Amino acid sequence: MHRRSPLPLLLAALVALPVLFGVAYAALAVLGLTGAGATGKLDWTRATALLTDRTTWRSVSWSLYVATVSTAIATAAAAAVALLFPRQMRTDRIARSLATLPLPVPHLVAAATALMVLGQSGLLARLLFFAGVISEPGAMPPLVYDRAGVALIVALAWKELPFLAVVGIAMRAGVSRDLEDAARTLGATPAYVARRVVWPLLWRGLLPAVIATFIFAFGSFESAVLLAPVDPAPLPVLTMERFADPSLARRGEAYGLALIALVVGAFAVAVHEWTRARWGALVK
Amino acid sequence: MLMLAACSTDRNTGDANSEIAALRALPWDSVEARARGTTVTWRKWRGDPAINAYVDGWIASRLRKRFDIRLEAVEGQGPEIVNQLVIEQEAGRGRGSASLVWVNGETFANLRTESLLAGPWAGVLPNAAYIDSASPIITRDFEQDPAGYESPWGTVQFALIYDTMRTPNPPRTFDELATWIRAHPGRFTHDQGFTGITFLKMLMYARGGGVAAFAGGFSETRYAVGRSAVFALLDSLRPGFWRSGSTFPPDVAAMHRLFANSEIDFSMSNNQYDVVNKIRQGILPATARALVLRDGTIANTHYVGIPFNAPNPAGAMVVANFLLSPEAQFEKQKPDVWADGTVLDVSAVPEPWRTQFATAEADPRAVPRDTLARYARPEVSPQYHERLSTDWLAWVRSGAGARRPASRPEPPSEILPAMRQAVPSDSRP
Amino acid sequence: MTSTRLSRDTRASRGASPWRAIAIVLLTISTFVPFVILVVQSSGESWRWPSLMPDALTLVAWRGVAGGAIGRAAFTSTLLALATAITAVCIALPIGRSLAQLRGASRHVAAALVFLPVAAPPIALGAGLQIATLWLGVGGTAAGVWLAHSVPAIGYVALLFLGVFSSRGAEYSEAARSHGATRWQTWRFVLLPSLRGPIVEALAIAFLISWAQVALTLVVGGGAVRALPIEVLSLVRAGQDREAAVGALLLIVPAVAALAALRVGVRRTDALPG
Numbered sequence: 013m014h015r016r017s018p019l020p021l022l023l024a025a026l027v028a029l030p031v032l033f034g035v036a037y038a039a040l041a042v043l044g045l046t047g048a049g050a051t052g053k054l055d056w057t058r059a060t061a062l063l064t065d066r067t068t069w070r071s072v073s074w075s076l077y078v079a080t081v082s083t084a085i086a087t088a089a090a091a092a093v094a095l096l097f098p099r100q101m102r103t104d105r106i107a108r109s110l111a112t113l114p115l116p117v118p119h120l121v122a123a124a125t126a127l128m129v130l131g132q133s134g135l136l137a138r139l140l141f142f143a144g145v146i147s148e149p150g151a152m153p154p155l156v157y158d159r160a161g162v163a164l165i166v167a168l169a170w171k172e173l174p175f176l177a178v179v180g181i182a183m184r185a186g187v188s189r190d191l192e193d194a195a196r197t198l199g200a201t202p203a204y205v206a207r208r209v210v211w212p213l214l215w216r217g218l219l220p221a222v223i224a225t226f227i228f229a230f231g232s233f234e235s236a237v238l239l240a241p242v243d244p245a246p247l248p249v250l251t252m253e254r255f256a257d258p259s260l261a262r263r264g265e266a267y268g269l270a271l272i273a274l275v276v277g278a279f280a281v282a283v284h285e286w287t288r289a290r291w292g293a294l295v296k
Numbered sequence: 297m298l299m300l301a302a303c304s305t306d307r308n309t310g311d312a313n314s315e316i317a318a319l320r321a322l323p324w325d326s327v328e329a330r331a332r333g334t335t336v337t338w339r340k341w342r343g344d345p346a347i348n349a350y351v352d353g354w355i356a357s358r359l360r361k362r363f364d365i366r367l368e369a370v371e372g373q374g375p376e377i378v379n380q381l382v383i384e385q386e387a388g389r390g391r392g393s394a395s396l397v398w399v400n401g402e403t404f405a406n407l408r409t410e411s412l413l414a415g416p417w418a419g420v421l422p423n424a425a426y427i428d429s430a431s432p433i434i435t436r437d438f439e440q441d442p443a444g445y446e447s448p449w450g451t452v453q454f455a456l457i458y459d460t461m462r463t464p465n466p467p468r469t470f471d472e473l474a475t476w477i478r479a480h481p482g483r484f485t486h487d488q489g490f491t492g493i494t495f496l497k498m499l500m501y502a503r504g505g506g507v508a509a510f511a512g513g514f515s516e517t518r519y520a521v522g523r524s525a526v527f528a529l530l531d532s533l534r535p536g537f538w539r540s541g542s543t544f545p546p547d548v549a550a551m552h553r554l555f556a557n558s559e560i561d562f563s564m565s566n567n568q569y570d571v572v573n574k575i576r577q578g579i580l581p582a583t584a585r586a587l588v589l590r591d592g593t594i595a596n597t598h599y600v601g602i603p604f605n606a607p608n609p610a611g612a613m614v615v616a617n618f619l620l621s622p623e624a625q626f627e628k629q630k631p632d633v634w635a636d637g638t639v640l641d642v643s644a645v646p647e648p649w650r651t652q653f654a655t656a657e658a659d660p661r662a663v664p665r666d667t668l669a670r671y672a673r674p675e676v677s678p679q680y681h682e683r684l685s686t687d688w689l690a691w692v693r694s695g696a697g698a699r700r701p702a703s704r705p706e707p708p709s710e711i712l713p714a715m716r717q718a719v720p721s722d723s724r725p
Numbered sequence: 726m727t728s729t730r731l732s733r734d735t736r737a738s739r740g741a742s743p744w745r746a747i748a749i750v751l752l753t754i755s756t757f758v759p760f761v762i763l764v765v766q767s768s769g770e771s772w773r774w775p776s777l778m779p780d781a782l783t784l785v786a787w788r789g790v791a792g793g794a795i796g797r798a799a800f801t802s803t804l805l806a807l808a809t810a811i812t813a814v815c816i817a818l819p820i821g822r823s824l825a826q827l828r829g830a831s832r833h834v835a836a837a838l839v840f841l842p843v844a845a846p847p848i849a850l851g852a853g854l855q856i857a858t859l860w861l862g863v864g865g866t867a868a869g870v871w872l873a874h875s876v877p878a879i880g881y882v883a884l885l886f887l888g889v890f891s892s893r894g895a896e897y898s899e900a901a902r903s904h905g906a907t908r909w910q911t912w913r914f915v916l917l918p919s920l921r922g923p924i925v926e927a928l929a930i931a932f933l934i935s936w937a938q939v940a941l942t943l944v945v946g947g948g949a950v951r952a953l954p955i956e957v958l959s960l961v962r963a964g965q966d967r968e969a970a971v972g973a974l975l976l977i978v979p980a981v982a983a984l985a986a987l988r989v990g991v992r993r994t995d996a997l998p999g
Contacts (some may be wrong), residue, residue: 024835025821027883029874031436031841034853041852048382093752096745103749109985110752116980117759118937118954121973125759128766129836129974133557133774135762142773149559149774150482157543158763170755175941198356225845231846234958241543242488243693251848256375257681260409263379272850277844284844287396326956343963348794371948371959380947387859549964577769579964621967645734 041267049260058261062268067243069252072272074244079159079230087222089169090176091214094184095206108181115174115211119167123235124286126167130155157241164239164246168232172225176218183217184210212240224282227277247273312392312414312606319610320420330610332364337607338600338615339372340398343549346573350634354627359618370394374403374645381603382413392605395612400598402678407601414602416444417613425618426639433600434597437511439674446599447616450628451637453595453668454494455568455586457552463561470502477536483561485538485554489547491566493685494594498673500684501524503590506675514679523684527691532723544692552579568593569635570670572659576632583596588663588671595672597639613641622649633661760977767970784851788970795956795972801867801934802976808871809935810928813878818924820879821886844878850876851944858945864906865947874938878931885930889923893921930988936980 041047042062044055062068093111099103133149134156140146155162187210195205213296233248240246245253247269254266308475336359348369356367364602372380379584384392394542399407407413427448428434434448435441442448458466465474476483483703486492501507504522534541539685545551548565552574555563563580565571568588574580600619602612603622618624622645625638766772767786769779790796824835842850853871855864865868901915902908917924942952953976960969 017826020827021831021835023820023823024838024883026882027876028838028841030854030857031845031850033857034845034850036940037853037856038849044384048379052380068635070693091746092748095741096748103745107745107749107752108748109988111755113756113981113985114759114977115570116937116984117977118939120954120961121763121977122759122940123759123974124957124966124969128762128966129759131559132555133554133559137778138775142777149557150756154539157539158825159542170759173755227844231746231848233848235952238544238961242689243543245693248846248848255379256373258375258678258685260378260406262686263375267852270846270852272877273846274849277849278841279841281844282835284840285833285865287907288836289833337949343959345965345968346961371951371955376948383855385862386863387856393865526925547962549962552964553966556771559774574964577965578967581771581773653748 038267038271042264048263058264059087059268070244071247071250075230075247078164079226082165082229083170083226086172086176089173090180094179094232098184111177112174119171122167122171122186123238126163127238130163154271156239166233168229176221179221180218187213214247219287220284221279227280304709312604312609315609316414316417324422328612328614331591331614334608334611335366335445336615337394337609338369338370339375339377339394340372346634363614366527378406392603395606395608397601399601404437405678412604413445414604418444418447423617423618426640426645433595433674434639437482438441438678446601448597448599448639449619451597454566454593455524455588456569457563460585461583464564464585477533480534482538482610485546487545487551491564492619496684498594510676515675569662572631572635572661586663592673624654763970763974788969798951798953798956799975805871806932806935809874809878810931812875813931814881814927817879817882818886819881822890825890839880839883842877847940851941854945865949870946870950872944873941874935878934882927882931885927911978965981
């Protein structure tokens with residue numbers, strides 16, 4: 013029990029092996045040594061073309077923007093649910109169920125529905141037409157295929173809310189009742205308790221899930237391909253575009269884009285672990 | 297790359313090539329006998345229920361009954377197929393996943409460059425005798441000689457789609473279209489995919505001196521002329537496009553949605569009969585019709601090929617032969633099945649099919665065949681498509697005008713050794 | 726002063742805040758409206774601008790499910806998800822337990838490593854897995870896709886059990902062992918019963934990871950493995966919105982129902998909060 017066995021770390025490395033293998037393969041591919049359009053010789057042109065192309069960085073920053081905003085919205089909503097409905101009353105239980113029910117809905121379905129609702133000829137537009145506010149689809153502000161990514165953000169936030177709500181509710185329930193009661197007997201109002209006792213514990217406990225949500229939103233292909241504009245293109249869409257590039261030689265660039273996405277993912281993993289280590293044990 | 301090809305020649309030529317060489321020596325009955333009781337996996341695009349119904353239903357049941365072959369059609373589009381075959385070739389392990397693939401154009405070019413197709417085999421099919429070998433659209437795949445590595449399956453022709461109720465007098469030429477766009481801002485666009493680039497190619501033919509100017513292989517100078525003509529027009533029309541040309545729909549399905557929902561007044565399709573299928577499926581309004589521009593629209597043929605690592609080349613050949621049969625071609629051409637054009641010379645097929653083809657009813661919603669033929673233009677070298685695609689994306693992403701210089705031109709003669717057949721001078725419209 | 730504070734407290738404790746009412750309304754709309762839209766879309770004939778309702782009712786898309794591609798895809802997805810769930814729990818539970826023994830920096834490194842397959846963008850992960858499954862000879866098969874799905878599932882479940890085993894002391898199992906129980910008996914009669922809640926939760930999560938997976942199935946399955954989300958994506962990208970809505974409902978409803986049943990069952994045993 014107290015011997016320092018290397019087994020646990022080895023097992024962890026085993027679990028991570030597919031990713032490390034993927035990194036190695038992608039690195040070889042972008043350097044032209046393997047994969048579609050490979051020349052068999054070390055070739056830096058793909059990598060340099062990729063890194064110096066404005067499109068790449070516009071893509072990365074746009075994906076970061078969409079992921080950040082949608083995660084922020086979902087986190088705020090999840091926190092609100094956790095804070096507003098903490099008790100075992102029927103209303104509270106119903107609200108929590110409503111918030112967490114759509115958990116299994118995939119990104120794809122959320123995006124397709126968002127397209128149906130928020131398109132310029134979508135259901136929302138038709139309601140406005142019915143109410144006499146607009147007279148043709150062109151008058152409806154564009155929310156799909158738009159630079160601001162509104163429909164995409166809404167779809168992602170909607171999809172991520174149940175997951176964050178589950179975690180948030182669990183965190184909230186884990187805040188010791190004693191702590192709250194102590195604060196209350198000392199004269200704190202419920203609002204004060206929420207703001208200064210519960211919320212600090214809640215958001216710290218929520219952070220690992222928030223990071224995970226962020227990285228899922230960043231890497232989601234299905235929703236992006238249905239709702240995003242041509243320019244800036246989200247990173248997963250740009251990656252698939254390169255994979256299908258008519259010129260074989262450029263397909264290697266797709267692996268470079270995948271590597272960039274992996275770097276962002278690895279960074280998120282590091283932050284995730286840091287927050288988990290630091291605050292994960294606070295609420296048990 | 298050539299070195300890599302040489303090193304893995306054993307894997308490259310693989311089982312399928314040697315098997316095909318052996319099959320060629322046999323009489324056709326033996327090939328069919330070999331294929332009995334086997335399964336053929338066919339990688340093809342499955343995005344159209346009409347095509348799926350024809351292949352999974354009509355074709356598959358007859359293959360089972362007559363040849364005892366089980367057909368499994370699985371999803372796969374050109375680029376994916378190429379990438380997957382490249383990776384399978386690298387892995388070098390075992391038999392491949394598919395025996396038959398649905399390809400044409402640049403996909404075929406890529407497959408041949410990387411030696412991913414087995415063959416030649418298409419010439420030994422009995423039904424190949426009925427192919428219309430006088431048509432340059434069938435005998436050349438984007439100006440490439442199939443050389444027996446792919447067998448033709450069907451032909452399609454590009455058409456715009458419009459709504460007779462909204463647009464009772466649609467424009468008939470590119471000039472009229474440009475005028476129309478300026479008069480109706482925000483009501484026209486094209487998609488980012490293959491169909492949209494085909495539309496731009498047609499524009500390039502029309503404004504760049506006619507398709508004859510672009511025939512005979514890829515030419516950098518010719519392309520420069522075509523490109524500047526296309527982008528000059530696009531620049532001037534851009535503010536009149538849907539969303540002011542700041543973005544374009546991702547694919548044809550999105551275009552059909554926009555069109556059906558009155559966001560735009562034109563859609564388009566590589567298959568001029570698509571409008572009939574889509575009306576039947578309830579996707580397009582019943583008042584939609586196909587329109588062929590008088591400047592000429594692109595007609596091309598699609599083919600089937602056998603991958604280098606096909607587990608069942610014999611079965612694949614039998615399937616390809618059945619696909620070519622007059623019976624299957626006639627069924628495929630029916631408006632309520634798929635309405636895909638036939639690759640056969642309908643005057644040379646045996647009875648009763650000759651009469652059937654001659655008296656086949658055309659759907660009134662589609663463009664009549666002689667009109668189609670008059671405006672048909674063949675495809676040119678796949679590199680034109682490649683370059684237009686890349687340059688167009690750069691154009692969209694740079695805001696206005698192609699700021700980024702033309703994509704790194706690859707020396708054609710090194711990358712496409714298989715393609716440097718002397719292109720016959722009869723590839724004229 | 727005291728009286729006002731008290732009455733505010735009582736009001737709040739009776740849950741009469743207007744925020745709660747607003748929240749409930751928004752939650753109801755946000756949860757049910759998409760579902761209703763999908764139902765209407767799946768049974769409607771041509772639903773175009775500017776109609777608020779489809780032109781006619783038609784069940785043609787639903788009738789095609791039983792023998793058609795969607796039905797088969799649903800079956801494939803269910804099998805894959807079940808296999809992934811069981812595999813993930815069987816492998817990741819012992820791993821999580823083993824990781825819980827680590828302390829300090831190695832624990833953080835281990836936790837990060839294990840989370841990597843979950844956080845890695847599917848396209849990047851898929852490329853490596855595609856080659857790996859080809860080498861193993863299962864490329865383009867359901868077995869290969871099952872392997873691929875298991876990778877992120879194992880990562881997630883291992884992290885989950887790392888947390889579970891960290892907060893549980895080893896006292897009970899040590900006590901059992903000191904009383905002469907074998908390892909197997911300790912597992913069977915001490916550990917597993919107390920782990921029922923987390924195991925159920927882990928099975929559910931692993932099932933969902935596989936059930937909703939798109940990119941890995943596409944890349945590793947090579948188009949041959951038609952799981953339900955792939956079928957729905959194809960239908961949406963082909964413009965077949967009605968059939969896609971049917972597929973989407975099949976994708977969602979059983980999973981939501983199972984999850985609801987799970988939470989009710991688990992709540993009864995008091996193993997999960999909320």
